[in-house]
Amino acid sequence: MKKLFPLTAALALASLLLAGCWDRREINDLAFVMALGIDKGSRPGTFIFTAQVAVPSEFAASRGQGGGGDRGSPLPPVWITSVEGESLMDARRRLAEWGPRRDYYAHAEVVVLGEELARQGIAEVLDFLQRHPEVRRTSHLFVAEGTAQSILQAHPRLDPIPGMAVRSLVRWSPLAGTAQPVTLQEALCMLFTGRTQLVLPRLALTTALEQPPGQAKPTDAQGGNTSEGGANTSEGSSSDGRREKGGKGPAKEAGEGAPPKPHGSELRLMGGAVFKGDRLVGWLDRRETRGYMWIRGQKHGGITIVSPTPAPPGRASIEIIRGRARLVPELVSGRLRMRVQVKEEGNVVESMAPLDFTKAELVRSLERRTATAIRGEIMAALQRAQKEYRSDIFGFGAAVYRRYPGLWRQIEQDWDRIYPDLEVVVEVTSRIRRTMQTYQGLPLSSSPPQPEQRQGGQTQREGQKSGSSPHQGRSGQGGISSPSARGGTRP
Amino acid sequence: MLERGKISARQLFFLALGFLHGNVAVFSRSTQTKEDIWAAALLAGVGGVLLVYLYTALAGYFPEETPSRYARRLLGRPLGTAVGLLYFWHALYVGALVLRSLGELMTINFYLQTPILVFALSTTLLTTFAVRPGIEVPARMAEIIVPFAPLLLLPLFVLLAVASRIVHLENLTPVLVGGLGPVLKGAWSFLAFPYGELVFFLFIFPALHVPAKARRAAVLAVILCSFYLILFQSLDVAVLGPEASGAEFFPSFIVATMIQIGEFLTRIEALVMVLWTAAIFVKLTVCQYVATLALAEALDLQDFHSLAAAVGALMIALSMLIFSDAPSLVAFFDRYFPFYSLPFYLLLPLLLWAVAKLRGRPGNPAPGQTEQTTHPGGEATRPAPPEQLQEGGVSRAL
Numbered sequence: 001m002k003k004l005f006p007l008t009a010a011l012a013l014a015s016l017l018l019a020g021c022w023d024r025r026e027i028n029d030l031a032f033v034m035a036l037g038i039d040k041g042s043r044p045g046t047f048i049f050t051a052q053v054a055v056p057s058e059f060a061a062s063r064g065q066g067g068g069g070d071r072g073s074p075l076p077p078v079w080i081t082s083v084e085g086e087s088l089m090d091a092r093r094r095l096a097e098w099g100p101r102r103d104y105y106a107h108a109e110v111v112v113l114g115e116e117l118a119r120q121g122i123a124e125v126l127d128f129l130q131r132h133p134e135v136r137r138t139s140h141l142f143v144a145e146g147t148a149q150s151i152l153q154a155h156p157r158l159d160p161i162p163g164m165a166v167r168s169l170v171r172w173s174p175l176a177g178t179a180q181p182v183t184l185q186e187a188l189c190m191l192f193t194g195r196t197q198l199v200l201p202r203l204a205l206t207t208a209l210e211q212p213p214g215q216a217k218p219t220d221a222q223g224g225n226t227s228e229g230g231a232n233t234s235e236g237s238s239s240d241g242r243r244e245k246g247g248k249g250p251a252k253e254a255g256e257g258a259p260p261k262p263h264g265s266e267l268r269l270m271g272g273a274v275f276k277g278d279r280l281v282g283w284l285d286r287r288e289t290r291g292y293m294w295i296r297g298q299k300h301g302g303i304t305i306v307s308p309t310p311a312p313p314g315r316a317s318i319e320i321i322r323g324r325a326r327l328v329p330e331l332v333s334g335r336l337r338m339r340v341q342v343k344e345e346g347n348v349v350e351s352m353a354p355l356d357f358t359k360a361e362l363v364r365s366l367e368r369r370t371a372t373a374i375r376g377e378i379m380a381a382l383q384r385a386q387k388e389y390r391s392d393i394f395g396f397g398a399a400v401y402r403r404y405p406g407l408w409r410q411i412e413q414d415w416d417r418i419y420p421d422l423e424v425v426v427e428v429t430s431r432i433r434r435t436m437q438t439y440q441g442l443p444l445s446s447s448p449p450q451p452e453q454r455q456g457g458q459t460q461r462e463g464q465k466s467g468s469s470p471h472q473g474r475s476g477q478g479g480i481s482s483p484s485a486r487g488g489t490r491p
Numbered sequence: 492m493l494e495r496g497k498i499s500a501r502q503l504f505f506l507a508l509g510f511l512h513g514n515v516a517v518f519s520r521s522t523q524t525k526e527d528i529w530a531a532a533l534l535a536g537v538g539g540v541l542l543v544y545l546y547t548a549l550a551g552y553f554p555e556e557t558p559s560r561y562a563r564r565l566l567g568r569p570l571g572t573a574v575g576l577l578y579f580w581h582a583l584y585v586g587a588l589v590l591r592s593l594g595e596l597m598t599i600n601f602y603l604q605t606p607i608l609v610f611a612l613s614t615t616l617l618t619t620f621a622v623r624p625g626i627e628v629p630a631r632m633a634e635i636i637v638p639f640a641p642l643l644l645l646p647l648f649v650l651l652a653v654a655s656r657i658v659h660l661e662n663l664t665p666v667l668v669g670g671l672g673p674v675l676k677g678a679w680s681f682l683a684f685p686y687g688e689l690v691f692f693l694f695i696f697p698a699l700h701v702p703a704k705a706r707r708a709a710v711l712a713v714i715l716c717s718f719y720l721i722l723f724q725s726l727d728v729a730v731l732g733p734e735a736s737g738a739e740f741f742p743s744f745i746v747a748t749m750i751q752i753g754e755f756l757t758r759i760e761a762l763v764m765v766l767w768t769a770a771i772f773v774k775l776t777v778c779q780y781v782a783t784l785a786l787a788e789a790l791d792l793q794d795f796h797s798l799a800a801a802v803g804a805l806m807i808a809l810s811m812l813i814f815s816d817a818p819s820l821v822a823f824f825d826r827y828f829p830f831y832s833l834p835f836y837l838l839l840p841l842l843l844w845a846v847a848k849l850r851g852r853p854g855n856p857a858p859g860q861t862e863q864t865t866h867p868g869g870e871a872t873r874p875a876p877p878e879q880l881q882e883g884g885v886s887r888a889l
Contacts, residue, residue, distance in 0.1 A: 010620065014613055022605035133600050137749050138657075185657070185749060189732030402661065405668040 031101035032056075034078060035163030037148030038125050039114035041084045047117070047125075049091035050082040050149045051103060052163050077160050082149055088128040105134040110166045111141050111184070112148040112203060118273060118280035126191060126278070129184055137185040140170050143273035143280060145204035154205055154267050162267060166203065169269055173201075177302020177320060178286040179269035180293050191278055196395035198275040199292060202283060207264030274384075276391040284384060291381025294342050294374060295394045297325030304346065306369040314353020314441075318346040318370050321433065327399035331407075337423045338396050344374055344430045351441035358439055363432050371430035378426050390420045493787055493795045494557075494697070496627035500704035502634050506777065507692060507712035509637035511685045512719050513774030514592050514767070518741065518824060524677030525733035526663055528724040531677025536717025538678065539686030540710055542836065546693055547706035549844040554702035557694045558843065559788035565846040574839060575789030579782050581835045582691055583802065586778030587809035588820075588828075590614060593771050594810070595817045599740055601764075611807045614775060619803040622780045623796050626698045629776040637773060640766040645719055648763065649726065651750045658729045681720065683829035686713060687836030691781040740821060779803055 037050035058077040081099060085091025095103050111129065113122055129135045144151040152162055159165035170181040179201040190198045272284040272292060284292060290302060304318045328339040348357065348366070357363060385393050397415050401408040411418055498506075524531045553561040558578060563571025593614060594607035602610075621628050652658055667674065689709065696705045727742035730749065736742040744760060751757035783802045787795030814820045 010616060014616065022609075023602040133603075137745055138751060183657075183749075185731060185735070185745075189659075189662070189735045192734035192738065193732055398661075401668075402664045405665045 025102070025104070029102055030104040031099055033103055033105050033108045034161050035110040035112065035152055035166065036105070036108045037082075037112040037114070037144070037152040038088065038117060039147050039149055040116040040120055046084055046086055047088050047091050048082055048084045048114075048149065049088060049095070050080065050152050051095060052152045052161075053079045053081065053099075053101075053103070054107075054161060055079050076155050078162065080149075080152055088125065105132065106136065108135065108163065109139045110163045111139050112144050112151050112166075113141065113200070114144050114148040115146060115273075115280065117148075118143050118200075118275070121278045122275075122280075123191065123278040126184070126188055130188055135184070137183065137188075139184045140167070140181050141184060141187055141200050142166065142203045143200045145202055145270065150205060151203050151267065154265050156266050157208070166267055169267065170201075173269055174301035176269070177293065178271065178289055180272065180289065180296070193398070194277075195392075195398035195401055197277075197391040197393045199272040199284065199289075199393045200275065202270045202273045204268050204270045205264050206266050206268040206270075208266045274389050274391050274393055276389065281391055282384070282389045284381065287377055288381040288384045291377035291379065292385065292393060294323060294344075294378050295325055295327070295340055295381065297323065297342075303349070304370055304373045306366060306373055314351070314355065316348050316352065316355065316366060317350035318366070318432065319349040320344055320346045322346075327394070327396065329396070329400045329403045331404070335423070336400065336407075336411075336418070337425060338399065339425045339427065340378065340394075342374060342378070342426070342428045344370065344428065345433050346370060346430065347433055348435040351435075353441055354443040355441040356439070357435045357441075367430045367432050370432070371428040374430065375426055375428045378428070382424055382426075386420055386422070386424070390416065392419050396422060396424075493792070494626055494784060496625040496630075496698060497700050498626055498630040498695075498698050499700055500708040502630035503692075503695065503699060503705060504708035504712050505637040506630055506633040506695070506773065507689065507709050508715055509633045509640065509770045509773030510688070510691075510777045511712060511716035512640065513685065513770045514589055514596075518592065518821070523737075523825075524673045525669070525737065526665065526728060527667055527669065527674050528677060528728055529663070529721045530667065530674045532681055532717060532721040532724050534674065534678035535681030535686060536713060536720070538682040539689070539713040539717065542682075542686055542689060543706065543709040543713055545840055545844060546689060547696070547709065549840055549847065550693055550696040550702065550705060552844075552847040553697075555697050557697055557784060557788055559694075559785050561847075562843060565843055565850065572789050574843075575785050577835070577839070578691075578694070579785040579789060581832070582778050582782035582785060583806055583809060584813075585688055585691075585832075586775055586782060586806045587813055588824075589771060589774050589778060590806055590810040591813065591820060593768070593775070595820060596741060596744070596764075599817065600744055608807075608811060611810050614772065615779075615803040615807050618772065618776045618779050619800050621776045622783060622803075623799040625796070626695060626780060629773070629780060632776070633773050636769045640770045644763065644766045645722065648747070648750075649722060651752060651756070651759065652726055652730065652746060654752050655750050657746070657749050658726065659732075660729055662729045662732050663725060680825060680829050683832045683836060684824060685716070687832055689713070690836045690840055691777055693840070694781045694784050695777070740817060779806060782806070 031051075031053045033051045034054050035052040037052070039048040039050065041047050055077050081095060083091045083094045083097075085094055092103065111125075113125060117125070129139070130137075142151075154162045154165075156162060156165040159168055173179045173181060180199060182198070182200050187198055187200070190196050271286045272289045273280050274282045274284055302320055304320065305315050306318060307315050322343075322345040324343045326339075326341040328341065330337045330339055351357075355362060382394075385391055392415070396419065397408070397412075400411075549558075553564075559571075559575030561571075562574035565571065566574065590611050591607075594610040597610050598605060598607050621632060692705075692709060696702060699705055723743055727736045727746055730736075730746045731739065731742055739745050744764070747760040747763040748758070750759050779799065779802055782805075783795050783798045786792075786802065787798050792798070814823065
């Protein structure tokens with residue numbers, strides 16, 4: 001008994017001390033912030049902090065009752081609140097002036113940065129996010145088209161909490177292969193190191209419906225269909241690109257083409273936002289984003305459309321299943337040159353021509369054309385980022401640093417000047433692995449309708465635009481040498 | 492020798508392992524060394540093995556005594572007592588540093604509003620319970636909890652980190668980019684902390700059943716810890732980036748928070764923290780025990796048990812007083828600790844060893860043993876206690 005007492009006392013004391021009286025958080029006291037939006041404030045130096053808070057009761061109602069709830073249209077299961085502050089932390093703390101619960105960020109997996117703020121610089125925001133243990137380093141960062149506040153106000157139908165909808169977008173984005181998710185930690189790493197510039201995915205409000213009627217314009221529902229020059233549907237991305245080139249101001253229009261409603265309520269990943277240092281300098285459209293992703297060797301998916309044969313018109317969709325890239329800096333007689341070696345593997349997932357894939361030469365030709373198409377994407381990205389934005393988003397500087405650390409130390413200061421004129425050699429090797437469940441295409445009765453021809457003309461212009469890049473002349477190793485008859489878009 | 496308890500070599504091994512990886516895994520160390528942190532850790536590991544050779548060679552001269560006692564015999568009574576008191580101070584100070592780091596770890600990452608004293612108090616309460624009865628309790632405790640931490644956590648952690656695709660191995664290149672300078676600096680820092688702190692085991696070696704087995708157990712612990720250190724430090728750099736990982740207080744903790752596999756296996760940092768805290772606890776226990784024992788022996792007390800609580804109280808007070816803020820704690824570990832601890836972990840033991848060697852075998856209570864114990868692999872002539880069979884289990888357990 002005498003011995004038992006101190007033990008019991010110690011246990012009792014320990015349980016008192018270890019329960020965490022100071023930092024106790026009851027779940028019903030917490031406001032679970034599902035997404036965070038940060039915009040530039042009305043005065044210089046201020047921020048607008050937007051928190052999207054899950055409302056548990058509505059959440060349970062909308063989840064539990066499924067579609068056929070008692071109410072006709074239940075309230076959205078999120079509460080959105082915005083507050084302006086002198087600093088981020090100031091704004092965040094002011095939330096407590098009207099938020100009845102303590103804000104809690106461990107579930108905020110999405111951080112949206114307003115466009116204006118991004119142009120001004122995001123270092124302060126990243127510092128804020130890094131400093132607080134509640135914020136996950138695996139949260140994803142996005143740049144809003146327009147304000148972050150407007151993005152957080154979206155109400156997507158399928159997943160009524162926009163924050164979670166965006167998270168799911170990230171999860172399935174490899175299917176389209178047109179946006180590269182970036183986590184907070186990856187962004188921190190790039191900004192700290194400074195040898196690779198940041199590209200964040202861009203989020204826009206849009207409608208779920210892309211309108212096909214009116215003029216006979218093919219839809220771009222796949223998102224980021226890109227193609228070898230020739231008959232294809234790259235209308236979407238090319239118009240996107242044209243718009244975005246001029247769209248350096250606040251880009252207000254949503255969606256692409258001309259959707260009926262300019263401001264939809266659905267969220268969509270729309271290419272990438274190019275940073276230089278911590279400042280937004282411009283956008284990449286989907287095609288350029290894909291080119292960027294090829295060079296970065298990141299996880300791939302998405303569709304590449306090629307026309308397999310020159311003579312009968314027809315197209316095939318290649319789905320990328322694997323992609324790897326190597327950046328090899330080379331010193332050629334004292335001059336630095338970057339060799340980009342991309343290896344791609346894909347499946348034929350669609351054939352719009354009566355093709356017999358057991359013919360080896362057909363497959364080889366498809367592979368060549370796929371390689372050419374990929375090369376075109378890469379060239380587009382290079383043209384945009386290297387020549388126009390002059391931002392080393394591809395990590396060429398990092399590659400030089402790894403291969404020639406001594407040289408890097410000498411040229412590091414001048415890299416901004418060297419990089420735009422760096423010679424880049426692109427080599428693409430493409431392989432087709434399988435053709436899904438059939439190996440022969442269905443015989444088609446007629447040739448494609450007229451508008452296709454008009455299409456071809458349109459992409460031809462684009463092809464020439466990217467063809468004006470000085471590197472285009474060199475053909476890669478994947479046998480990209482012989483342009484097809486229709487591939488006259490290539491120089 | 493006030494300590495009457497005896498421990499096995501296997502227990503010593505786990506004690507040393509827990510002690511070594513106690514808080515090395517959590518603190519930021521990559522500020523100067525960046526990409527080549529693994530080389531620094533490797534080099535320090537080699538240095539750690541050499542240190543163990545020095546310590547066991549020294550202990551081999553006096554297999555039944557602690558430095559507090561034999562320093563007197565080697566250097567004379569006043570100087571020897573001073574050496575004993577110095578080691579008391581060093582153990583107390585390192586214990587306070589570790590206690591403070593544990594508190595900072597908790598208050599920075601989890602308990603933002605809780606006073607740091609709460610962690611110091613509750614932890615020291617427990618270590619005092621462990622230290623009071625003597626070395627056998629910490630040894631048994633280490634035998635039970637340490638295997639979980641490095642042996643289980645390590646593969647788990649690395650596997651999970653790799654599987655969650657957060658590891659960018661290219662962050663570890665180019666190799667030796669800054670030349671040898673940063674590597675040596677990093678190794679210098681790692682050598683002092685944690686390997687140099689093995690000097691405390693001079694006070695524990697005499698409690699071994701078979702003192703000759705000390706070397707093998709300690710060397711094994713150092714090797715395993717180096718492995719652990721290399722892997723964790725490289726992982727930090729690979730995941731967080733060379734520059735970004737240097738900016739964190741607790742890079743390994745951040746890595747743990749980032750691990751997620753699919754949608755279901757996430758937020759394992761609590762589990763990781765439990766295991767790290769257990770290891771830190773072992774480290775604290777050793778520090779407090781050594782401080783207690785060194786003080787009792789230097790002051791010629793009859794008994795050290797009653798001192799444990801007092802030493803614990805001192806440790807708490809010191810841990811609160813040494814630094815006012817967390818950044819200065821990191822700065823101290825990074826910049827000054829290697830120099831500060833140099834006399835304790837290298838110069839003093841080297842001096843004692845040199846004097847012992849010059850004097851030959853002074854009035855050694857167990858003559859005939861010194862020669863064999865100074866050679867690795869030399870079997871002790873003392874009759875082997877029954878635990879010897881069990882001790883063979885060290886290699887099997889690994």
